[in-house]
Amino acid sequence: MLFQIINIAVTVALGFLSAALGNFLEKPISNMFIIAWSIIVYLLGTTIQILVTANNNLSNELQTVKNNLSSIFLQKRESGINTYDIAIYPSLVNDTLQRGTNRNFKVYINSPIEVDHFPDLEIVTEHLWEIKIAGKVITHNFHAGRYKYFISNNHLVNVLDSKKFFLYDLDIKIDETGIQTFTIIAESRNLKSVINNSIKVV
Structure with a gap:
């Protein structure tokens, strides 16, 4: 959840910055600058999204392992199988x-x-x-x-x-x-x- 909030905040902030640069830069080079900046924004947003997805997947896998272990130990305790x-x-x-x-x-x-x-x-x-x-x-x-x-x-x-x-x-x-x-x-x-x-x- 935290990574998703950061992703949205960074993307929105960079979008506003790109628009501001587009309004204030009047030279012909400004178009190339805006294109380059847009690519950077896109790549940064994509990278953050990949990290968010990877983090969520790892969290889900970790929770699954914890649940499985808890279930195994609980079953052994409740059934009393092979446990002194x-x-x-x-x-x-x-x-x-x-x-x-x-x-x-x-x-x-x-x-x-x-x-x-x-x-x-x-x-x-x-x-x-x-x-x-x-x-x-x-x-x-x-x-x-x-x-x-x-x-x-x-x-x-x-x-x-x-x-x-x-x-x-x-x-x-x-x-x-x-x-x-x-x-x-x-x-x-x-x-x-x-x-x-x-x-x-x-």
Whole structure:
């Protein structure tokens, strides 16, 4: 809308200026000047119109994308398909973990619907971690170059008493320094979610 107003204002102003020049210029060269000026006015108006059209098209496309994304997320939220919310809260100092020390590692899971059983948790790492829950070491499987730790219902001791909100209170120890990337998978019969993140170990 703003570009259209500017287009009209500029075109009208240049038209008046052309008419004024036509009235005040009496020399033979004035006709050529008016023709040249008219061409400039036409080109400027055309350019502005092209920009207005392009801007409107981009705005429409952007709004369509926003609407589609909003619809997708709304449908997923309403239907509860494949969506757990997973959040982690590791006990870090200056966003780093000291090598070889035990640190608390909380995993929070929210379900959009009530579930009868606690979601099973899988933690996948590229290096060997020691993961404990209630003092019990979680054994791992090594597959395809990655370490996989499975935390099922029989491991769960300290969790929230709820069918929608779950807390996994873990302790971890990592002996390798550097950026430790990991994947957390929460899964039950009807729902599954995956997040990826990393911890810096010094």
